[in-house]
Amino acid sequence: xxxxxxxxxxxxxxxxxxxxxxxxxxxxxxxxxxxxxxxxxxxxxxxxxxxxxxxxxxxxxxxxxxxxxxxxxxxxxxxxxxxxxxxxxxxxxxxxxxxxxxxxxxxxxxxxxxxxxxxxxxxxxxxxxxxxxxxxxxxxxxxxxxxxxxxxxxxxxxxxxxxxxxxxxxxxxxxxxxxxxxxxxxxxxxxxxxxxxxxxxxxxxxxxxxxxxxxxxxxxxxxxxxxxxxxxxxxxxxxxxxxxxxxxxxxxxxxxxxxxxxxxxxxxxxxxxxxxxxxxxxxxxxxxxxxxxxxxxxxxxxxxxxxxxxxxxxxxxxxxxxxxxxxxxxxxxxxxxxxxxxxxxxxxxxxxxxxxxxxxxxxxxxxxxxxxxxxxxxxxxxxxxxxxxxxxxxxxxxxxxxxxxxxxxxxxxxxxxxxxxxxxxxxxxxxxxxxxxxxxxxxxxxxxxx
Numbered sequence: 001x002x003x004x005x006x007x008x009x010x011x012x013x014x015x016x017x018x019x020x021x022x023x024x025x026x027x028x029x030x031x032x033x034x035x036x037x038x039x040x041x042x043x044x045x046x047x048x049x050x051x052x053x054x055x056x057x058x059x060x061x062x063x064x065x066x067x068x069x070x071x072x073x074x075x076x077x078x079x080x081x082x083x084x085x086x087x088x089x090x091x092x093x094x095x096x097x098x099x100x101x102x103x104x105x106x107x108x109x110x111x112x113x114x115x116x117x118x119x120x121x122x123x124x125x126x127x128x129x130x131x132x133x134x135x136x137x138x139x140x141x142x143x144x145x146x147x148x149x150x151x152x153x154x155x156x157x158x159x160x161x162x163x164x165x166x167x168x169x170x171x172x173x174x175x176x177x178x179x180x181x182x183x184x185x186x187x188x189x190x191x192x193x194x195x196x197x198x199x200x201x202x203x204x205x206x207x208x209x210x211x212x213x214x215x216x217x218x219x220x221x222x223x224x225x226x227x228x229x230x231x232x233x234x235x236x237x238x239x240x241x242x243x244x245x246x247x248x249x250x251x252x253x254x255x256x257x258x259x260x261x262x263x264x265x266x267x268x269x270x271x272x273x274x275x276x277x278x279x280x281x282x283x284x285x286x287x288x289x290x291x292x293x294x295x296x297x298x299x300x301x302x303x304x305x306x307x308x309x310x311x312x313x314x315x316x317x318x319x320x321x322x323x324x325x326x327x328x329x330x331x332x333x334x335x336x337x338x339x340x341x342x343x344x345x346x347x348x349x350x351x352x353x354x355x356x357x358x359x360x361x362x363x364x365x366x367x368x369x370x371x372x373x374x375x376x377x378x379x380x381x382x383x384x385x386x387x388x389x390x391x392x393x394x395x396x397x398x399x400x401x402x403x404x405x406x407x408x409x410x411x412x413x414x415x416x417x418x419x420x421x422x423x424x425x426x427x428x429x430x431x432x433x434x435x436x437x438x439x440x441x442x443x444x445x446x447x448x449x450x
Contacts, residue, residue, distance in 0.1 A: 014083035015090060015383045017223050019238045020216055022074035022375040025400035028238055030067050030352060033404045034060060036278060037285035045286065049279045051343040054289040062361060063285070063352055069365055070372040077376030084384040087224050091173065091385040098177055100428035101170050108167035108420060109186055115160025116193050119151060126150040133200065147200045155313035164190045165417035168210050169394050170424060172217040198252060205402070205413070212401060213394035220383070249277050283346035284405045287338065288353025294337050295357055299326040302358035304349060304407055305367065311412035351399075351407040371409075375400070388425040392418070 018024040038060040042053035084090070093101075128150040136147055168190065171183050190210060197206035215237075222234045250273030267275070301324055303310065310321045310331065321331045329336070338344045349357075355371075356364035378396065381389030395417055399408035408414055 013086040014078075015086045015088065015220070015224060016078070016083075016379075017219055017235060019235075020219060020397060021078070021379055022372060022400060023071035025397065026067050026071050026403065029401050030404050031064070033281040034063055034067070034285060037282040040278075040282055045282070048275055049283050049343055049346055051283060051286060051346065052341070053286060054293065054341070055286045056289065059289050059292060060285070062356065062364075063288070066352060066356070066365055066368045070368040070375075073369045073372030074376030074379070075372075077373060077380050080380075082384075083380065087226070090221060090224055091176065091390050093173070093177060093385070093387065093390075094430055097387060097428045097430055098174055101174055101424070102180070104424045104427060105167055105170040105174065108163050108170065108424075109190075111160055112164040112167055112190065115157055115163065118157045119154065119161060122154055122157065123151040126152075136200065148202060151201055155317065159313070159416045161193075162413055162416040163420050164194075165209050165213065165395050166391075166420035166424065169213050169217070169391055169421065172214055172394075173390055176217060176221045204249075204252065205398070205408070208402070209395060209398045209408075209413075209417075212398045216394040216397045246273050246277055249273060249280075279346060280348060281404050283343065284348040284350040285353070287334075287342060287346070287348060288350030288357070290337050290341055291334055291349060291353060291357045294341070295333055297327050297330075300330070300358075301325055303331065304354040305358045305410050307407070307410045308412045308415045312415075348405040351403045351405055354407050354410075387429060388422075391421040391425050395421075 019028050037055055038057065040053070045051050045053040126149075128147065133147070168187065171180070171187065174180050175183065191207070194206040194210050197203040219234050219237060222230055225231055250269060253273070253276045301321065303321065310316065322329060325331070327333070334349060335344065335347065338347055352368070355367035358364070359367055375396065378389050378393050382393035395414070396409065402408050
């Protein structure tokens with residue numbers, strides 16, 4: 001039986017978390033980092049990150065307007081009636097659906113392992129023996145990129161590893177309803193493999209795209225707790241994100257540039273962590289300015305907002321973008337510009353800038369407005385417990401948090417997980433007469449019994 005709805009000032013509170021919403025995530029991440037990039041002096045860019053400051057006030061204002069448009073259109077989708085009450089059991093999926101999700105999770109897990117096994121075999125064939133990896137770990141020398149070159153992206157193989165994102169989402173949705181045997185070691189294994197990619201292959205998003213969906217699902221499950229302290233804590237959780245992200249980021253950057261930083265500046269490890277983290281965001285906006293200034297040419301075809309198309313197996317190998325483009329080597333023009341004008345070590349293109357690079361100022365605003373509508377609708381359905389949105393929205397939060405650095409939603413790495421989740425949504429959809437739903441725990445997700 002559902003608990004009485006939480007009443008505030010005579011009205012029921014709809015379910016949701018400000019920092020998980022599209023507008024809230026942009027408010028929390030994009031606006032502060034944009035202010036930081038704009039406020040920093042040109043000397044800071046040169047001394048800390050070895051790049052001139054290109055970001056202008058006009059471009060910063062355009063990005064700000066784009067962010068506000070995205071926030072506004074996504075927020076409008078939440079004003080419609082029919083939102084679920086905060087204290088209603090969430091996500092409240094039927095037993096039949098949970099059983100089908102369990103079978104789908106099993107398939108996703110083994111598909112992911114097959115992908116990692118094949119990719120590992122490629123690395124081993126290229127010389128990535130355990131001894132080589134151990135030596136790199138002990139020496140803390142990963143800046144050369146030798147290990148990364150041993151694990152090249154292989155069409156159809158690295159694709160399978162991304163199904164792990166779908167496994168994590170499906171498994172967490174089951175766990176907030178009921179215990180499930182054997183998932184702890186599976187989740188640990190996938191995180192260990194993602195940790196390998198993060199450390200040795202400098203692929204940080206591999207870890208983020210597993211961790212962020214877990215946080216999103218658990219936070220939403222706890223948001224309706226009958227305990228006021230728990231509800232308040234969940235809403236203030238972003239306060240803990242900043243030091244946690246700084247610590248984790250600093251640890252992964254240690255092997256890449258800490259020794260160089262210490263020798264050249266003599267600063268502390270805390271100084272180093274703050275400097276590198278700020279640099280990744282500030283240089284992203286700066287790189288966006290570089291792209292806006294010099295990457296545009298007559299007849300340019302949209303690139304990064306359609307990245308999944310150009311990086312699709314077969315299309316990428318054929319070099320279709322360059323063949324269709326009026327300029328030679330247009331697909332790699334951004335990296336050429338970074339080598340000439342910026343710092344290739346800080347190579348994030350600025351995700352929120354990409355629509356302006358691809359479609360111009362007005363077209364970029366239209367793109368962001370449409371993206372806000374789509375994300376707002378999915379978030380609303382996620383809060384209401386719709387199966388398809390429960391599956392799609394948690395990994396899309398990764399794109400919200402990473403929007404200042406790159407467009408996760410349009411990258412090819414997101415497509416395998418998206419395809420798997422859409423297929424699972426179709427397979428696990430309720431059939432026949434509405435079955436009895438299985439409510440989630442009143443205090444949040446259940447725990448696995450050992």
